Amino acid sequence: MTLSTNPLERQAAILQEGARRGASYLTTLSDRPVRASTDGLGAFDFALPKRGISDLDVLDLIDRVGAPGTVASAAGRYFGYVIGGSLPAASGTRAMLTAWDQVADAPTGPSVVAMEEVAIRWMVDLLKLPPKTEGVFTTGATMANVALLATARDELLDRQGHRRGKSLIGAPPIRVVASAEIHATVLKSLRIVGLGSDDIEFVPVDDQGRLQPEAMPQIDDRTLVLAQVGNVCTGASDPLAQIATKCEAAGAWLHVDGAFGLWARVSQKIGAALEGLERADSWVVDAHKTLNAPYDSGVALCRHHVAMRASMAIGASYLPPNEPSPADLAPEFSRAARGAETYAALLSLGQDGVITLVDRLHLLAVRLAEGVQEMGFTVPHDVHFNQVFCTLSQDPMRCEKIVKEVQDSGEAWFGSASWQGQEGFRMSISNWSTSEDDIDRVLSELAKVKARSDYWLL
Numbered sequence: 001m002t003l004s005t006n007p008l009e010r011q012a013a014i015l016q017e018g019a020r021r022g023a024s025y026l027t028t029l030s031d032r033p034v035r036a037s038t039d040g041l042g043a044f045d046f047a048l049p050k051r052g053i054s055d056l057d058v059l060d061l062i063d064r065v066g067a068p069g070t071v072a073s074a075a076g077r078y079f080g081y082v083i084g085g086s087l088p089a090a091s092g093t094r095a096m097l098t099a100w101d102q103v104a105d106a107p108t109g110p111s112v113v114a115m116e117e118v119a120i121r122w123m124v125d126l127l128k129l130p131p132k133t134e135g136v137f138t139t140g141a142t143m144a145n146v147a148l149l150a151t152a153r154d155e156l157l158d159r160q161g162h163r164r165g166k167s168l169i170g171a172p173p174i175r176v177v178a179s180a181e182i183h184a185t186v187l188k189s190l191r192i193v194g195l196g197s198d199d200i201e202f203v204p205v206d207d208q209g210r211l212q213p214e215a216m217p218q219i220d221d222r223t224l225v226l227a228q229v230g231n232v233c234t235g236a237s238d239p240l241a242q243i244a245t246k247c248e249a250a251g252a253w254l255h256v257d258g259a260f261g262l263w264a265r266v267s268q269k270i271g272a273a274l275e276g277l278e279r280a281d282s283w284v285v286d287a288h289k290t291l292n293a294p295y296d297s298g299v300a301l302c303r304h305h306v307a308m309r310a311s312m313a314i315g316a317s318y319l320p321p322n323e324p325s326p327a328d329l330a331p332e333f334s335r336a337a338r339g340a341e342t343y344a345a346l347l348s349l350g351q352d353g354v355i356t357l358v359d360r361l362h363l364l365a366v367r368l369a370e371g372v373q374e375m376g377f378t379v380p381h382d383v384h385f386n387q388v389f390c391t392l393s394q395d396p397m398r399c400e401k402i403v404k405e406v407q408d409s410g411e412a413w414f415g416s417a418s419w420q421g422q423e424g425f426r427m428s429i430s431n432w433s434t435s436e437d438d439i440d441r442v443l444s445e446l447a448k449v450k451a452r453s454d455y456w457l458l
């Protein structure tokens with residue numbers, strides 16, 4: 001390839017080469033092992049050369065050495081963490097946005113900000129949240145939780161006469177009440193905003209992993225209540241209506257972490273479990289998990305946008321004073337144009353497409369759960385959404401070896417997990433491209449490994 005000496009023409013050619021290599025990666029992805037092959041990664045590691053190498057050679061090295069070292073999570077048989085894939089319109093948009101290289105702030109990226117704002121409004125409507133809810137895209141649910149927990153903290157302190165911006169050292173106490181199975185990253189977000197993870201009042205959960213409202217302590221108007229929609233092992237949602245009633249009576253702040261599970265709200269079949277969602281004060285959802293937008297993309301949504309803006313906005317001499325911008329709601333200052341990718345994802349699906357995607361993930365999870373139970377595994381929970389936890393009641397410790405064998409086979413990938421004291425493994429169906437055939441393939445591999453493991457016992 002001869003490259004132009006014009007800088008932008010040259011960038012265009014290299015961008016096209018990157019996209020070409022990415023596209024050819026995708027077309028063979030479902031035929032290769034799901035696990036990564038990490039043997040060759042040493043080839044990345046040499047002293048940084050004094051003189052740079054050509055752009056085409058850089059891409060060649062990264063493709064040749066890096067592609068085999070990827071986990072094939074973009075294809076349909078990765079069931080490990082709740083990862084999701086990338087919808088075609090969203091990844092195509094990302095490729096285009098790479099050229100735009102916009103910073104998603106009003107003065108620096110008006111068009112991507114416009115798409116971000118519409119995407120937020122579409123999501124507020126789809127998820128049936130209060131119409132005046134505002135929100136912002138962040139790097140993920142962890143940072144979305146940070147933004148909202150900081151907002152809640154500031155509000156609860158403000159009520160006690162402790163103004164925003166004053167040090168937390170010596171501040172009046174805030175109580176944190178959370179589900180015993182709240183996601184580990186929420187504990188980290190709490191630590192980051194200075195609320196600690198040592199003093200949380202944990203509420204016991206039921207046999208589906210749902211917070212039990214009757215076991216909640218007395219709460220008051222300096223209490224932050226953290227509920228979860230989408231338990232990572234069972235997919236279950238906390239009973240929001242009952243929790244909201246308690247929070248409303250006490251004047252507590254109700255925050256909902258629904259990183260992957262919030263999307264279940266759109267479904268006629270499983271959405272009823274999220275009744276009362278609209279009564280919370282703040283919500284977190286990821287675009288990069290269930291919705292299948294590219295990484296990394298979380299969303300922070302808040303009913304009290306004035307409070308959120310007060311907690312997140314900054315001023316600087318070089319910033320226009322009265323021009324509102326999504327960055328006023330975000331923990332990040334320089335921001336990627338994530339909102340535009342989710343705009344593309346939502347627009348390509350339409351309302352019906354989002355519902356179909358959610359229902360499909362659920363149906364596939366049901367098919368998977370039925371299949372594993374037929375071969376003698378136990379699924380100790382109902383299939384609420386897209387998560388399936390499996391164990392072997394007689395011999396749970398055998399699961400670890402079974403998991404390892406399936407991973408090594410390359411047919412599928414999922415990992416060991418423990419839930420409510422049981423050892424087993426967890427599978428998440430969160431990729432838009434996963435098909436019935438993919439489910440049947442993982443089931444048939446599991447059946448083979450399980451049969452061999454029955455033999456290990458003899």
Ligand SMILES: *Cc1c(COP(=O)(O)O)cnc(C)c1O
Pocket residue numbers: 082139140141142143183185186230232257258259260286298
């Ligand atoms: C994944 C997840 C998070 C963290 O989200 P990131 O986008 O990885 O930061 C928080 N809560 C739940 C329930 C999750 O599944």
